[in-house]
Amino acid sequence: MTRTLTLLSLMLILLAGLWLSGCQEKTGEKAELVLIGKIFTGNDSQPLVEALAAGGGKILATGSKKQIKKYLGPETRVIELTEGVAIPGLxxxxxxFSSGGLSLIELSFRGVDSVEKIQQMIAEKIKELPPGAPVFGREYDHTLFPGQKWPTREDLDKVSPQNPVVIRRVDGHSAWLNSLALKLSGIDKKTRDPFGGEIVRDPQTGEPTGILKESALALIKVKSTVQxxxxxxxxxxxxxxxxxxxxxxxxxxxxxxxxxxxxxxxxxxxxxxxxxxxxxxxxxxxxxxxxxxxxxxxxxxxxxxxxxxxxxxxxxxxxxxxxxxxxxxxxxxxxxxxxxxxxxxxxxxxxxxxxxxxxxxxxxxxxxxxxxxxxxxxxxxxxxxxxxxxxxxxxxxxxxxxxxxxxxxxxxxxxxxxxxxxxxxxxxxxxxxxxxxxxxxxxxxxxxxxxxxxxxxxxxxxxxxxxxxxxxxxxxxxxxxxxxxxxxxxxxxxxxxxxxxxxxxxxxxxxxGTLEPGKLADITVFGRDLFTVEPREILTTPVIYTIVGGKVVYERQAE
Structure with missing residues (x-):
């Protein structure tokens, strides 16, 4: 019986040795990227670590610098944060997204707080365009205007009688047109409101004011010329x-x-x-x-x-x-x-x-x-x-x-x-x-x-x-x-x-969504510690690295 137990023990030791050998081979994997510094993992059981290793597009390990040291190899890129914080990729x-990309080159009225300022901007834009070319804009917000009053087609007619003007409100759910844009779209006092939409009308005359809401935007026939x-x-x-x-x-x-x-x-x-x-x-x-x-x-x-x-x-x-x-x-x-x-x-x-x-x-x-x-x-x-x-x-x-x-x-x-x-x-x-x-x-x-x-x-x-x-x-x-x-x-x-x-x-x-071993190595790195700066400073804290699948897709250059 004792001899049998001894043989069994030896077999278990041998198997354990083989298992440990396999583990050592696995942990012998070298990281493509090692990040050192304050790292907020988003993992409730271990919210903060001081190092992270990534390879093959995924997180290999998180932990202390000592624990992550073994993942360093000759090809490993090391990013060490002297300040700032890394968080799971936002x-x-x-x-x-596509519309947002287009908005970066369109005429924007975001934050403009009066009709008069918008009129000035449109007048300047018309100087750049061929005669009669349409003017398209976006992101005006009438709630910034004095009294939060809706603007009218006449406001646009004053500076653009010969160019059709179409400006989408900041929420994208209504638009402001001048008289020529309404005419080219075939919209007048006889035009019926479509289901789910509204042609805003003057309560005395019944004429369109120039504001179209929701499904009424589909009535606009003027096309943008932005290339x-x-x-x-x-x-x-x-x-x-x-x-x-x-x-x-x-x-x-x-x-x-x-x-x-x-x-x-x-x-x-x-x-x-x-x-x-x-x-x-x-x-x-x-x-x-x-x-x-x-x-x-x-x-x-x-x-x-x-x-x-x-x-x-x-x-x-x-x-x-x-x-x-x-x-x-x-x-x-x-x-x-x-x-x-x-x-x-x-x-x-x-x-x-x-x-x-x-x-x-x-x-x-x-x-x-x-x-x-x-x-x-x-x-x-x-x-x-x-x-x-x-x-x-x-x-x-x-x-x-x-x-x-x-x-x-x-x-x-x-x-x-x-x-x-x-x-x-x-x-x-x-x-x-x-x-x-x-x-x-x-x-x-x-x-x-x-x-x-x-x-x-x-x-x-x-x-x-x-x-x-x-x-x-x-x-x-x-x-x-x-x-x-x-x-x-x-x-x-x-x-x-x-x-x-x-x-x-x-x-x-x-x-x-969290920084844990086995998950995708998507990481956002800020140049200051968001957890210690004043809240207002969050707005100006720079992103210094954007990492997707362990690859740096953005690195902020030193100023």
Whole structure:
């Protein structure tokens, strides 16, 4: 018996030796990149480490400098941070990426605070154009004008009687046209409002004022003359994004954009990861082509189907249960009849598509939750992670339904700090208590995913982080203490929803969103420590490295 035990012991020792030998071979792997310094992993069990090793596109190990030393080899690039902090690669969960790339070369009126200044800018632009050429612009915001009054076609006619002018509001949900642009588009007092849209009219004459909202934008016939291809727009956007530390985006796409991303992926020009969403109206075509959510690789995947149920707070078209405080005869513009909307989302659910629905008003949010509940009752529970894009105003009784139904609140912190200027004017103080309510959603068990909605807001994620932790308007630095400060987040939480939350919203939380061994080596490195600087300094703290798959795609040059 003793002899048998001895032989057995020897065999176990031999097997253990072989296992350890295999482990030593594995840990003998050398890193392509080693990062040393303050590293915030986003992993609750080990939130801070002082070193990280990456190779083969993934994180090999995290830990102390001593633990990571063994991964150093002759080919290893070492980045040592003397100050600053590395965090999981930032992911923007809501962008109009190609459109954002185009916006970088278009005439922008972002932040312009009067009609007169816009008139001056248009007059200068016309000097550069051929006679009669159209003038296109974007990102004007009438809530910055004195009295927050809507402008009119006559305001544009004063400086542009011979050139058609079309300027989209900053939210993209309304446009401001001059008389010539209205005429060329065939829009007059006899033109009917399309379903889900509005031609704003003079209450005395019935003539169009020059403001078109929502689906009425489709009536515009004037075409832009800006020379830029969709591929050029995307390349411009990629260059912009990598300088801001973004390692991934969820991007508004069509089948054309999808092919461009595939081409850039093949050419090695895709410097971030793309979760490409498609318009829900094309669902039959996608089914016919065999396209499914999640198809692709770690760099490019087909994402959710995008639907719209309402408009925006700024344009006064968000779908509300009660009328707007400043427009008692209006309560928003639904983009579908209620039953048609429910059936559309049920169809997507039945075919295993994730859906992200633009819903800003409390009634719009309620309809999305109703649609998901109906689909689940009809087809049974599925892990499809339906999303509400924006989810800006929510009725108190609807907060718990996010967790109950597994619906993600895909939100943009800068919408809060921009819209706070007019939110209480538009919907009153009581409803504003439940606006951009991140803390209340978390307390009710919801999952958040953060983004920018670029180009509605700037792409810069530092603005989102700052907005989430302060709830203060960036441009005017108010109010002291924050707007409804009980909804503020900590910096660690804000980072979480720009990383893990966005990864969860694309079913990728197991491969990215935190810095852990085995996950993708996507890292954003800041030149100052975001956790110790004053909140306002976050806005100007430089990104010094953007790392995707262990490769440095952006390195800030010394000034």
């Amino acid at each position: 992911i923007d969960a809501h962008t109009h 830029s291809t969709p591929e050029e727009d995307i390349l411009r956007a990629l260059d912009h994004a990598r300088k801001l530390g973004l390692t991934g985006v969820h991007a508004d796409s069509g089948l054309r954009d999808l092919e461009i991303y595939k081409k850039l992926r093949t050419e090695g020009k895709l410097t971030l990861r793309v979760y490409a969403w498609l318009p829900i109206e094309g669902i039959d075509q996608y089914l016919q082509l065999g396209l499914r959510q999640g198809q692709g690789d770690d760099y490019l995947k087909i994402g959710f189907l995008k639907a719209f149920i309402d408009g925006t707070l700024g344009s006064g078209t968000a779908l509300m249960f009660e009328p707007f405080a400043d427009a008692p005869d209006k309560s928003g513009l639904p983009q579908y009849p209620e039953e048609v909307f429910y059936e559309l989302l049920e169809k997507a659910y039945a075919n295993d598509f994730q859906v992200g629905t633009h819903a800003i008003g409390d009634k719009g949010v309620n309809w999305v939750l109703n649609a998901v509940e109906r689909a689940q009752k009809k087809y049974g529970p599925k892990d499809l992670r339906f999303r509400i894009e924006h989810a800006q105003i929510i009725r108190p009784e609807d907060f718990p339904r996010f967790k109950q139904l597994g619906v993600i609140a895909s939100m943009q912190p800068t919408h809060c700090t921009t819209d706070m200027r007019f939110c209480e004017i538009r919907v009153g103080k009581e409803r504003s208590r439940y606006a951009y309510a991140w803390r209340t959603l978390l307390d009710n068990g919801a999952v958040l995913a953060f983004g920018s909605d670029w180009p509605v807001e700037p792409l810069d994620p530092r603005r989102g982080l700052y907005s989430a932790i302060t709830r203060k308007n960036i441009e005017f630095d108010y109010p002291e203490g924050g707007w409804f400060p009980e909804q503020k987040l900590t910096l660690a939480e804000a980072i979480k929803y720009f990383t893990w939350g966005a990864a969860y919203a694309s079913f990728e939380e197991n491969i990215k």
